[in-house]
Amino acid sequence: MLRVIWAIALAVLLTACGTISLQPGKELVEQAIALQLTQTRQELSQQLRLDDQATDIKISRVSVAEQTPLRIKDLPSFHIVGTCDLAVKLPKRSVTQRDVPFEVYLQRQQEGKTWRAAFPKTTTDGELTWVTQRIPTRAYQ
Numbered sequence: 001m002l003r004v005i006w007a008i009a010l011a012v013l014l015t016a017c018g019t020i021s022l023q024p025g026k027e028l029v030e031q032a033i034a035l036q037l038t039q040t041r042q043e044l045s046q047q048l049r050l051d052d053q054a055t056d057i058k059i060s061r062v063s064v065a066e067q068t069p070l071r072i073k074d075l076p077s078f079h080i081v082g083t084c085d086l087a088v089k090l091p092k093r094s095v096t097q098r099d100v101p102f103e104v105y106l107q108r109q110q111e112g113k114t115w116r117a118a119f120p121k122t123t124t125d126g127e128l129t130w131v132t133q134r135i136p137t138r139a140y141q
Contacts, residue, residue, distance in 0.1 A: 059086060
């Protein structure tokens with residue numbers, strides 16, 4: 001009887017550990033937000049024909065309000081909504097904002113070792129499609 005209880009407890013523990021590791025951590029969410037902000041800055045610089053000067057973006061105090069699982073291109077993904085603090089270091093000044101709302105989509109790759117940021121795009125036909133970009137590897141899980 002004791003072996004059965006231990007076997008059940010071990011199975012529950014392993015299942016819980018497996019589930020947790022499949023979800024994005026806060027560091028990964030921070031990286032996705034930074035990637036999204038960098039892309040937006042580059043797009044604006046191109047559209048406004050401004051010099052695309054490098055800026056240092058620091059994200060802190062990530063607070064996830066919602067984390068909804070979904071599938072993007074048949075791979076497990078998450079829609080994550082929350083707030084964070086942003087510190088942007090510009091060439092002549094620094095700007096800090098607290099409780100900035102964010103929304104990111106993260107897609108776990110099939111082998112489970114890497115993540116991609118997913119960006120919803122609407123085609124000329126009005127259909128939703130996804131563009132994904134690999135998030136640079138760091139110590140995330």
